[in-house]
Every structure is written in C-alpha cells, then in structure tokens.
Amino acid sequence: MSSVSSNAIGDFVSPRAANRPPHTILGAGLALAALGTLAAVPLMANDYWLNAVLIPFLIMSLTGLGLNLLMGYAGQASLGTGGFMSVGAYATYNLLLRLPELPLPVSLLLGGVIAGLVGLIAGLLSLRIKGFYLVASTLATQFFLEWLFNQYGWFSNYSTSSSISAPRLAILGHDLSSPTGRYLLTLATVAVVTVIAVRLVRSQTGLTWMAIRDMDTAAEVIGIPIASGKLKAFFVSSLIIGIAGALWAFAYLGTVDARSFNLDRSFQVMFIIILGGMGSIVGNYLGAAFMILLPILLDHIAAGLFGGSIDPGQLENLQKAFFGGLIIWFLIKEPNGLAALAARLGSRLSASLRR
C-alpha cells in the first residue's frame, strides 16, 4: 500500500476507453455535429459567452487533451502543466514580437514545439523516477518555469509588469481580435489538434504509450522502446499544452503573467482529465465542461437563488465547499470519469433506439 508504482496511474483507465471506442463512426458523427454547433455559436451567443465561457472551455479541453496523452495514455503523471502552458505562451509571444513576418499559425505551432522540447527535457526525469515521486518532481519544472518568466525581463520584453499581452492577432490580414475571431481561432486549433491526437493514439505510438502505461517492465522485455516512448509522450503532450497556453494568453485573457499558469492551473487540468476520463479523448471536453462551466453555473444559480439574502462572502465559501464536495462525489460515483458515463448513456440510447 505504501509502495508507489507507475501502474497506479495506469490502473485508472477504464478498459473500453483505452483504445478504439465502441462505435467509432457514431463517435465521429457526434464529433462533427458538435463541431458544427460550436462553429455556429457566434451567430447567437453574445460576447460574454464567447469571451468568458466558451473560449476558456475550449482551451482547457485542449490542455486536458495534452495532459491526457501523457497521463491517460502513457501513464506518466505530471503537475508541470501550468509551466508548459507558460512556455507556450511566452515562446509564442516572443516569436510574434521578434519575428513579425511569421504568420500567426506558424508562431503558434513553433511556440508549441518549444514547449514540447522543454517538456521533453523535463520528461528525462521519468526515465528514472516513477509514480508519485515523478508527480512530485514535475513540480520542480512547474515552479522553475514560473520563476523564470517572472524573473527575467527578456521573456516579457522588459514590460514593467513582466506580463505579456497579445500583439495584433491576424491571419492573412483577417483581424481576429474580435471575440468571434478569437473564438473561431481557438475552435479551429482545437479541432485540428484533436484530429491529430486521435490519429496518434490509434497509431503505433499510441500503442507504445498504452503498453508502457499498462506494464512497463514487460513492454521493455518484448522490445518496446520505453525511453523514447515516454519522451515522445512528454514532447507531444507539452506541445499541445504549449499551444493551449498561447491561446489562453492571447485568445482568452489578452494579458498574462507567469502566475496565470501557476500550480492551481496544473491541478485544474488534472481534475479535468480525471473527472472527464483518463485515456479518453471525449473525456477532456466533458471534464473541461465540468471544471469551467460548473463554477460559473453555480455562481449564476447561487445569485438567482439567494441573491442578496445571504452575505455574498458566505455564499462564495459555500460554493467552494459545494464544488469540492461535488468533485469527491464524482470520483466516488464515476471513478472512470464522465467519458465512461457518456459511453454508458450512448449504449443505452442506441439500445433503446433499437427497441
């Protein structure tokens, strides 16, 4: 019980969720439908919904996706997520600033790649350290990066606040600084990355990751390249997280400093994938919905129910406690995450349809 094994993390993945979801075609169809709806949103939603709800929701889903590849598929837990987001953000910022001739998507991608390389370096630890000690050691990366960007003015172009703010966002002359523009930029990025991620987890690479997750010792004996597998996982994961970080900085907040990517962020993302479902792509979206939308929802409900009647401070504390309780409740009721729940719903649905 006191022994710590990397499988502890792998064990979490529900068998079905691991690879090749049951009804792939159905899934793809649903995904397309969802994408369509999301793309149509700007027509109806107001700025508040784009700026404060949908954009962060999408970006956090993307971050979850990144971490899920590392943790849910390759079984390597990390709390460096916030740090990798900040690398993506600061790298993209400096690329946009210092190489203005680069088109936005390229800078985004390069920013991601740089984050990926940093992740790869951090991932070297995983070659020797396992399980919880690895989790704890990724905190070193988290805090170091936070410090680095706060400490050295160069990264933030020596702005007084050592915070960075979005240069003009534009693709081929189309200005994207409007809420709708930023929303569509985010949506497009998320869609593309998701498709690639799905390809990846169904490829040899994905298989390698899951083999490492399920039984690393055996995997090594049958000649699966453990080390490179782990490092690839760290690279890809951090790359995606980096892109998400850049979007968070420029498509969502507009201005950030390193503390927007602090440990709480890392925890938030880990919540997203655990509540959503480890080793599941859909899970990231469900988890993000839970973590981003629910607090706002609680806020609205609370305001609606007891607006004014109770002292707002008390109300806030109540909400916090309630949210915490909800998380625990979910972990107990749905240990395999919302994805498993959704899968069950789906199968029930199709069953009832057949009847």
Place this chain on the structure above:
Amino acid sequence: MSLQGRGLRVSTMRWLAAAATIGLSFAVGAVASAEDAKTQYFPLSTFRVGAYASSGIPVWAGVIDYFRYINEVEGGINGVKLVWDECETNWEVEKGVECYERVKAGKNGSPVPIFLPHGDPISKALTEKSAADKIPLVTIAYGRTEAIDGRVFPYSFPVVFSFWSEASSAVNFIAEKVGGKEKLKGLKIATVYHDSPYGKETQVPLAHLAKTYGFEDIQIPVPHPGNDQSAQWAKIRQLKPDWVFLRGWGVMTPVAIKTAAKVGFPVDHIIGGIWSGSEEDVRPAGSVAKGYLAITPFPAGSNFEIHQKLKTYILDKGLSDLKDPKSFGSVYYNSGVDEAIISVEAIRTAQAHFGVRPINGEEAQWGLEHLDLSEKRLAEIGATGLEQPLKLSAKDHEGGGAGKVLQWDGEKWNIVSDGWVRSDRELLLPLIYERAAAYAKEKGIKAREATN
C-alpha cells in the same frame, strides 16, 4: 446494474438540469429589459474568499456604505440612484476577467460607468479590453504606473497614488525624518518587495531617485507567499540598511515584521507600502509591530466628517456592509470610501456635462479626465484630510501623488507625517511618459492629443 442504472438516470437528470439552467441564465443575460433605466448600474468585483479575503472585505464595506449613503441620504447622484451587484474574483486574473465580461454589457439597460478591478494583475489583464469596450478602469493605488499618461491609456486611471509616487513619497518621508533631502546622501534604503510584477514596479523609480539623491538602493525580493523570510532578513542584518521600505502583500507583511524583530531590526525604521499598511497586515504580527510605519493615500481614522455621516446614517441604522465594526475607519475601509467618492464624483462631473441620467463608460471617462476634487469640494463631501485634493487631465490620470505616513501603536494607526507627503512627480513624470510612449510604440497605439 440496477445501481448503475440509477447512477445513470440521476446524472442524466443533472445534466438536463444543468443545460436548462445554462440556457436560462443565458436568456437572462441576453434579455436586458429595453425600458430606459433610471438607475446607475455599478458592478463590484470582490474577493471574499481565498488568500486575500481578509483585506478585501473591509474595502467593499467602505464602497458599499458610501454608495448606500449617497442613495439613502442624498437620494442618489443628482437623484440617479446607484445599483450594484457583486462578482467574486478570488483575486484571480481569470475570474476577474470573467466578471468583467459578465458585467460590461450593463444591466437592465443601465450602462457600466466605471470598473474597479480590485487587483493589480486583473487591472493589467483588463487594460486593453477596457480600452476596446470604452469602460474606464479606476485603479486606486495600484495598476500600471504608465497609465498616468492618458494619451496612451485613455481608459486606465491609476488615480491618487501610483506605485512610483508611493516609492518617491516614502523616500521624501525619510528625508523629512533625517532632516532634508540633502541628508539622504549616503543612506542605505533597502526595499523588501513581494517578488511579483506589483513588487517590481518601484525598482525603476527608486533607482532613479537613488541616482538623484545619492542614497544606496538595495532591492531584496521575497518569493510569494513570503511565509518564510529568514534568509531575506539575515541579509538585512548583514547589510545593515538605515531604512527598510516594505512592499508586501497578504501574509508577507506580518511575517516580515516578526522576522525583523527576530533579527533585531528596529521596527520603527520599517516603512510599509500601501499594501503593507493596514490593520490586517500588522495585527497578526502582534506586539512586535508597535512602532511600525506605513505610507498610504487612505489615512486610517473614523473622525473625518464623512465618517460621522456614515456612522449616523448607515452604521447606526444597521445598513452597513461591515460585519465587524472594529474595521470602521480602518485603512482598507477608508480606501473603499475613497474609491466610492472618486467614482461618484466622476459620475457627477460627467452628469454635469452630458445630463443627469445613468451615464456610460465613455461619458464617465470624460468625467474622470475632468475630475477636480478641490479642497472646497472635499470639504463639502466631508473628506478633508481623508482624501487629497486632485485634478485629473488627459495627460495626468493620477492627480494627487501624495500619501500620509501612519504609525501603529499596537492598537490603532496614528498619522505621524505632517499632512500629505508629496512625491517628486515632476522628476518622475518624464520617465513615465517615456515608458508610456514605448508601450504605445510596441502596441502600435496612436497617442491621442491631450484635450485639457
């Protein structure tokens, strides 16, 4: 299976409920009742939970009490009553932005005149958004110092006391103590600062002042949250500065005071900055804090005229937002009152120009840039001594730039500086304008012409 089934049904229902509620709140958000509102909407972003709640709570109390006073006693601003609702930020950037986005559209047709971000990081995150939405940010004693240049930052107002003025006034107070600025030469002044963008804001001005007056400028960072400072104060003990300028936030201040005592540094030679100078900062330090100094634009005290009014009309009537009456007249409470006064006066000025009605951000921006809080006006409000006279313009979004120095006697703060300690604004403004220009250049902003 049956159990699974139940879990399933329950969760299905929850999600339906969730969806419904989202839809509902969305509808509510969208349907801003078309009927032209007679009231002035004034959203408040608050932090009543999280690490800084203790500092936040008295602030809103101050704001809300003054608003209530305006509504109850003066019947609103020229008859236009204020309505407000709160949005919790936890002092986190994301939540702050979310709140801003939630409220910026106004409420029931009543527009947002002014947004008080209440948090240095939040205000920085909102700088551009607010300019785009034409909603002025009033950041009293925090926020971007460059924003003093309204030609580049039309919608950011670091009114009253920017961090640069804070630093400069602190130095000038030391000069006052040692007997003249020429005596500053050769002094060692160590700044112990919260290692964050906020904490670093004073590095540039202090370096400049050190060059000008010939004192030695020592900078000692304290990592967030600052609950262990043995290393920093060991360093102080080694360097033996004559004065320590303490720019903390949250738990950092009491720990600093206690650790100072631990290494035997005289507490009456520590000058706390604006955010290290409240009751909430020194009380936890206990007896060792006796003699501790702090510079602030919101002098503590409950015997200003306005406080008498607030007491009779609000507190005694049980209308106050203050849960613990001890905080009445505390630094943070008074900062709230200050904020409220400036906001209300800005709206008043705007009304004088655009007509008596709920006014929007653009009009409030004009109001702020033409705000003139003369001695006379302050006297009418009853804020003489609480608030310094100030006059804003497009070229100067700060106005005042002076603070008072308080000393903690173990029970309460006493004002020990004679009147307001001015900062060397004329010395620093050129630097500020330079930085603003640089910012404009980086962002491709075209500085507008100063209208006044």
Place this chain on the structure above:
Amino acid sequence: MSFFVETLVGGLLAGVMYSLVAIGFVLVFKASGVFNFAQGSMVLCAALTFVTLRDKNIDFWLAALMTLAIMVALAIAVERVVLRPLVNQPQITLFMATLGLSFVIEGISQLVMGASVHELDLGIVDTPITLGDVQVSQFDLVAAGTAGALVVALSIFFNWTRVGIALRAIADDPQAALSIGIRLQRLWQIVWGVAGFVSLVAGLLWGSRQGVQFALTLVVLKSLPVLIIGGFTSITGAIVGGLIVGAGDSLAEIYLGNLLGGSVSTWFAYALAVIFLLIRPAGLFGETPVERI
C-alpha cells in the same frame, strides 16, 4: 563567516517548521497510501478553530483539547465519507479526492469562522539570543524543540503501541495484515486523527508566526520537497528532509539569489529534491517498490 552560520542555522530552524507539516503527510501516506493534499487545509482548520475558541476567552488547554476533538471528528468523517468509498482506487484518484477535500475544509472553515486575520500569541518571547556573534531566534528554538518532541512521541507511538505495530504491518503487507484481522477503517481513523493532532501543532506554530489566515494552507507547497527528499513513508525522513530543505533554501536565497536575481527558493527546494530522487528514486528513507516479472 558568522553570517553564513547564521543563515545556515536560521534555515535549519525554518526547515523544522516544514517538517512539522510533512510529518502529517507521512503518517497518512504510511497508513492509507493517500497523498493527502488537504494537510494544509487541516492546518488552517485547526489553527482557525483554536483562535476562534480563544477569542471566546476559552482557556488555552481547553481550547486546544476542543480543537483536537474537532480534528479527530474530521478525521473520522473523512475516513467514512471519502476514503472508504474510494478504497482500491488508484492513488492519483485519492490524491485528487484530497484536493477536493481541501476545498470543502477551507470553504466550511471560512464559512463558519470567517476570513479575517487573527493574531495567535503563544506567549513565546521572540527576542533573538546571541551566541558568539550568531543570532538565534528563541521562537524557532521552541518550534524545533516541539518538532523533536513530536517525533519522539510519534516514534514511541508507532513502535510500542498495538496501533503502531498494526500500522507497520499494514504498510508492509496490507493483505496479510487484513487477513490477521487488523481493522483497516479503525486504523485509518486513528492515523488521520493523529495527523489532525500534528496539523494542530503545526497550525499553532505557523499561526503564531504569520497570523492565522488563509495563507496557512500554502505551507504545504514547501513541505512537498521535504517529503520527496525524506521519502513519503519515513518520519525521520521528514525531519532530515526539512533540515536539508530549510538550509538549502536559505543559503540558495542568499548566495544563489545574488547570481540569479532572487526568489530562487520558490523552486530551489524542488530542484534539490529532484537531484536526491535521481540518486535515490524513492527518497532518502523511502522504500523502493520491488518489481518482479
């Protein structure tokens, strides 16, 4: 030189304060394999309860006793509501659950006892003592003493009481222990109770040092590297780790800080921990899990 010694001593003593928190982690992890992130909230909860009682002019020891009672009640509740349903879940899930738990504890404590900052005076005069030309803080000495006493008490508890022996059995081989009829739930309740007691002690010392306020929860962040270095399962490790981290931090802040521009202590402890891990992947005193195929 005296400056160096002073920094070192100051650091070591500061480190002990972190050990105090780390010990709580170790206890829980040993017994239930749970990496209890709510430890920080428990520290806050304990301190807040204590001062609230004190503000009602309740006698010191009585207040301490009542607080302890509340912490034990909390421990039992946690075992019932959180741990029992999650038994056999992977550690990461339990870890996340404790994060959720921390929200609950923080939310409720502040809901009930408010968010304002309290002073906590243990009546320890904190005038520095000077040995040679090296200054030492009385308060820190007291803290160190307390920590030492705590460790002794705990090691007696674990080596001589039936609970302790049962606990070691659990740590060694859960199945076997269960099969010889050790009641896991009861054991967990006891251990979490003890952890509650430890967090009370930590809460009092930290509280009197920085005032009782939300920031108390943040001490966790510094006690993590302490754990990594010492190993998740060793109380001795917690102390040694604390000393290493404390000393390392202070010296780094002074000597490395000058090179790198300060605040290095935000990450230095973790970097140190990683270096230790690379040498000993399960911490100085932790047991390495054996892998057979």
Place this chain on the structure above:
Amino acid sequence: MAEPILQLKDVCLSFRGIVALNALSFEVARGEICALIGPNGAGKSSLLNVINGVYRANSGDVIFNNQHFARIRPAHAAGLGIGRTFQHNALFRRLSVLDNVLAGLIRCSRTSLFEHAFGIGRDRRETREFRRRAEDVIAFLDLERHRESTVATLPYGVQKRVDLARALVGQPTLLLLDEPMAGMNQDEKHEMSRFIRETNRSFGATIVLIEHDMSVVMGLSHHVVVLDYGRKVGDGTPEEVRNNPDVITAYLGTVH
C-alpha cells in the same frame, strides 16, 4: 547434437548474497524444445531472466548465435530474436488481444512519430503489414473470437495463449516460455502443448520452457535440464533424465 543456438558457461547470479544460479553451464541446440525443470526457487525464472538480459549474471558467459552477451539489455535481446513469455501474467491488461499482439511488433516498426500523427509515409503500409502478421498469429493460436476483447476479461488459459502470441508475432529464433501451462487443466495443457509443438515445427523456433508437469515435459521436450538450488543436477534427453538418480533424489521425488 546439432550446433547450439544458445550456450551458458559457468553463469553465476546472486541477489544480496543469496545465490540464485551457481556456475551453471548447458547448451540448447538449434530447433529443439528444451525444458528447464526443478523445484520452486531452483532459479529457473532467474535463468530465463539472465538469458534475455533482465538480470545480469555476476560472472560467466551467455552465447547466443555465437555472440557473447552476458551484458545485454532486454530490448536488445528481443531485437536479436529472443522472444519471451512470463510466469506472472504480464499482458497489457486494458488492451484488446489484437493490440497486445500488435505490441509485439512495435520493436519492428520503422515509422516516425510524425508519420503516425498525419498517417503519411510508410505508416499506412506498415500498419496493414503488422495487422496481417498479427492476424496470422491470432489465427494460428486460434484466438480469432477473442480478437477485440480486452485481455483482462479473458480466462487465464486464453491469456497465456495471448502472451505466447505476443512473443511469437515477432518471429523469434529463440522463444523463452516461463511456465506456459501454469494453472491450466489437462485439456488446456494438451492444447497448449500442441501449440508449442506447432510453433517449434512451423516457425522453426527453438524453445526453452519452464514446466512442472512431468508428463507434459516428457511428452513435449527433446532435451531436459534439471536445476536444484541454482545448480544443474541433470541434463539430457527425457529418458536420460528420468533415469538419473540425482535427479530422482533432488526432484522427481518431490513432485506429485
């Protein structure tokens, strides 16, 4: 006796002072089925672990295909064509049978991360190729009806077969089977023996296996090596071994 594919010379191995293998020497001829027998703790599994580099011999020499590799990494051993199944189930529990078998081919993959991400270059061809090879082995070990099911849900006997399939798909020249029939009933054992014999014949793989059930061993193997406390006490054809007095005292007496 044909030329040896595998030779061990004075291999010694000990953990924290406990001797697992004591100056052990024997040879395995190409294409034979060699059984390692001996009571529990005789060091059989340790021996396999030395052969494919999981453990490193403290001294002595291991020669495979005339290359010396007492100091080899498991991955490398696999690359040289040493397949391996495990005593304690070491399958990828949450993956389907097909994926488990495919995992056995990963080491043969020549495609890059980039190709996988975009499904370009050799990726598609390789995927098809691997799929075919996996299907063949699955058919050979008649696992078709389990192809898509998660291994954790399969009966023990079948899992053992999946383990074999995973090792086999890489077309090893030497196959190490660690108690392939442990915990099987007679029918399953016979079935498994058939598969092993088939493997040996049609894939031409040399097989070294650990087994307790003497009847199976005697029926199946061409060559038997008897271990006891890390020493070799018998080596020869089943008949020779059956009639070897040391073996009888050391071992046969103790088994059912």
